[in-house]
Amino acid sequence: MAFAPIAVDDVKATDFIGISEPQDIDFGDGELLECLRAGEEKCFETLVRNVGPQVLATAKRYLRSDAEAADCFQDTFLAVFQGIDRFEQRSSLRTWVRRITINQCLMRIRKQVRRKEESIEHLLPAFDEKGHRIENGGISQPSTISESLDSERLRSIVREKIGELPDDYRLVLLLRDIDGYTTSETAAILRIKSNAVKTRLHRARTALKSLLTPVLEQRECHANV
């Protein structure tokens, strides 16, 4: 599966602002926005310092290297500064910036030469000829983690395993399960059909389950000792 082919220049950083979105924290009461629109340097700095951690975290989540995330950070704020006059306040400023960040990340991913990605078929459930689930289908990798896992270590492993998924699946999983976009919003962001989002999400979750099962079983084993 691949992204629908699009010209990078067709994508504006401020696309998708019309999609309904959940209420989010907003640190501005309009004064900051006015100040930003007036082009005052101090206000831009305030914005960068306030939403910067969120922008950086989002960029690191979607991109595969810290250097790319840092470049994306700069491009995101440039797009924000250039698009601030078009911000219609249909969402909080923070939510709007997050949309721009994700869009900047996707633009970067689309620009990259697609690396040859492994199939995830072996991570999906197996069924016999009568349609019955074959127990433990798709699970074969022994865990190399020998120590008891604390919560933070487990979170780190989950992030690592999500990172192992091919982009087509990883991006849908991030948008739907982590960033909380709906199926139709995710479809609009990725420019694919809603049914494709659902299929990819189910496969991504199933593949992640297979990747995590050895880790979780070992963790439960330790807990029961």
Next chain:
Amino acid sequence: MLTCKEFDDFMLDYLEGGLPVWQKFMCWMHVKMCRECAYFVQKYRRVITLGKDAFQSPDGMLPDYVPEELVKAALAHRRSK
């Protein structure tokens, strides 16, 4: 009764409440009757929770601050355009 494969096809919509009542009932029945699928659903749900948790901890890649050089670079980047 649904086969496991048929249930798998409906699973996402079933878990997200997107099925008509009759199909929802068929899926519910399948999970009640099929130990493998019940176990699969349990683990699948756990994975969704783990995914959400993975990025919500203080160390889940949400820095408290942005390195100063990055803030300065972003501001300089704007000035240069």
